[in-house]
Amino acid sequence: MKKRFQILLFALVFAVVACDKPIMPKPKHLxxxxxxxxxxxxxxxxxxxxNKYRYDSVMQDNSSANFxxxxxDKYAVSDSLFEQSYVYYASxxxxxxxMYxxxxxxxxxxxxxxxGRKEELELEFEENPGKNAR
Known part of the structure; x- marks a missing residue:
């Protein structure tokens, strides 16, 4: 019984300590x-x-990697920096x-x-159908 208690106590302490410290060190450029x-x-x-448009004929030459x-590119961040930061925060x-x-x-x-905008546009189109047709 005492042995089980010691093992349980060790596991509990390990779990608490593991949750407080990151698994990986903070990246230099986080x-x-x-x-x-x-x-x-x-x-x-x-x-x-x-996922919505992947079967569309326009998307045949694209992959999720492009997205x-x-x-x-929008944030001017390298894939390795994003991955390191993601893994760090996930740790x-x-x-x-x-964050999530x-x-x-x-x-x-x-x-x-x-x-809301979609509903507004639909209402506008219903009120003025000839205005939006070109």
């Missing part, structure tokens, strides 16, 4: 949290766009969870904004 959140939002949007590359579960909550919040805001 992407700051705000920019990382913005990049993750764009990565998710790029991925969703690719990721466009996000990296800090509590911080990473907070912000990512999801921004995506939800954009979805609501887009949905």
């Amino acid at each position: 992407i700051n949290e705000k920019q990382m959140i913005d990049m993750l939002v764009d990565v998710h949007l790029a991925e969703a766009t690719y 990721y590359a466009s996000v990296l 800090l579960p509590k911080k990473f969870e907070k 909550r912000k990512v999801m919040s921004k995506l939800s805001e954009q979805e609501q904004e887009f949905s």
Whole structure:
């Protein structure tokens, strides 16, 4: 019984210590949290766009890598720096969870904004159908 208690105590201490310290050291050039959140939002949007249109004939010569590359180009960040920063933040579960909550919040805001604009455009078209036809 005492042996089980010691093993359980050791496992608990190990788990607590493991959650507090990052698995990997902080990269020399770490992407700051705000920019990382913005990049993750764009990565998710790029991925969703690719998945929506990947079977379209226009997209035959594109891959998801092109969409990721466009996000990296937008922020002028190399893929290795993005990967190092992503792994570093992911090694800090509590911080990473907070960051992803912000990512999801921004995506939800954009979805609501887009949905509202779509409804406004539909209403405008219904009120003035000849105005939008060219």
